[in-house]
Amino acid sequence: MISDKVLARLKTAAELPDLRGTRYSVIEQIGRGGMGVVYLGEDAELGRRVAIKVLDDAREARVLAGLEHPGIVPVHDAGVLPDGRCYYAMKLVRGARLDAFLEKTAHLQDRLRIFQRICEPVAFAHARGVVHRDLKPSNIMVGEFGEVLVMDWGAPGVGTPDFMAPEQAAGEVDGRADVFALGKILEIAAGESIPKPLRSICRRATETDPAQRYQSPVELSADVAAYLDHMPVSAHRESVGERLVRFGSRNRTLLALVAAYLIMRLIVILWLGR
């Protein structure tokens, strides 16, 4: 009987891509998703480290090759392994996964700006007819300089339960399924003490009926931008008190100047009235 140790080694060995005859070699496995395994690799010709993803079909590589955007990890090369699996070499993204990034980012505004950057490549892909179908924090990397890269494009329609739109289970998917997932990501980015307008944005993004959601990541991102700018949020009907608070937040300098002016006037009136 083979031991647990040997069994583990055999499993790894059976998965290793046979890259002989290519310019790449495998260094170690660095990730595994529903669609494939990602290895840290070496490009012998250019002497640089790359990420090599091995998967059962070439769909993802074809999808990625058609999406050139700063927020989508670029594909360098693709091919077929001797055993019929496909691989593609892509830029090695250095940084943190979104969930890890959010854990160490205290300020809500910083988190929301990162969220807006996630919406950009998703909107770009939608404009080219590509729906991600499996957006979640583990598929999003935040680089050392705050750049956002959305990965794992080309999922065949099976999302991740916590982020999957209800209609996705029935196989009816359009860009609004990604809006739903983005809403779930926004809930995480907004944290526990989520302000009311932001909560309304999340609620609209994750409506059960796709027709009731934002119809695109652009609309969703615009509402988040409105919130950041202390402007009215389309998803939220605000009370008079909230409107006053928002007005105050938005016009802090003006209010400070008016207050200073009034105080000065008061001092002058009191001085003259002595």
Next chain:
Amino acid sequence: MDADTQIGGHNARFPETRPSAISAAVSDDQARRGPGQEAMIAAYWKPVYRYIRIRWRCSNEDAKDLTQSFFTAAIEKSFFAGYDARKGTFRTFLRVCLDRFLSNGRKFASRQKRSSDFVVIDVAGAESPEDIFEREWTRSVFEDAVDELRANFQSRGRRVAFAVFERYDLAESPASYDELAREFGVTSTAVTNYLAAARRELRKLVLDRVRSVTSGDPEFRREARAILK
């Protein structure tokens, strides 16, 4: 674990018919059902036997006896016919049937009274039954695939290639590529090539086995991911 069973495994023919032995095993057609059931039993004998030994703490002979009893009951009572691919994998279905059989079986209960080997252990806090069964199923698939790989390489006169694979991927403490090159009088590149060829064929043999006992592409993909993860 002391002595192990030789029943099942590479001595039993692995099903080669496609799309799968499962569809034959649950078929209404008697002529298809018999071979289908035999193929499923050959594929699952070892994992069932080992699961009984580990999860239910049985001796070698008792585990063999219970494995035989379980599969006999499975055929007599048409357990396999109750499998619905939409509800989960066949492996999980079989494990649940097995636990139910062992928990409720009168034979098992009566044996429990006369043998301390049959004390049911509490696995709470340890590995889950599903994990134990998956691991033993994985081990069994890889063992059978390695046996077939050895036979294939020997029949093609590639004994050195298999020996290198054996010394590297099957060894508890593998030698380095350079050590293997010196030991077998070949270059390090040849070692790399031997390993790549053996691993590629091993993968194919493993996936062939998984495909033959799954009900269709979605289950095959799930099981392939589970077995290689």
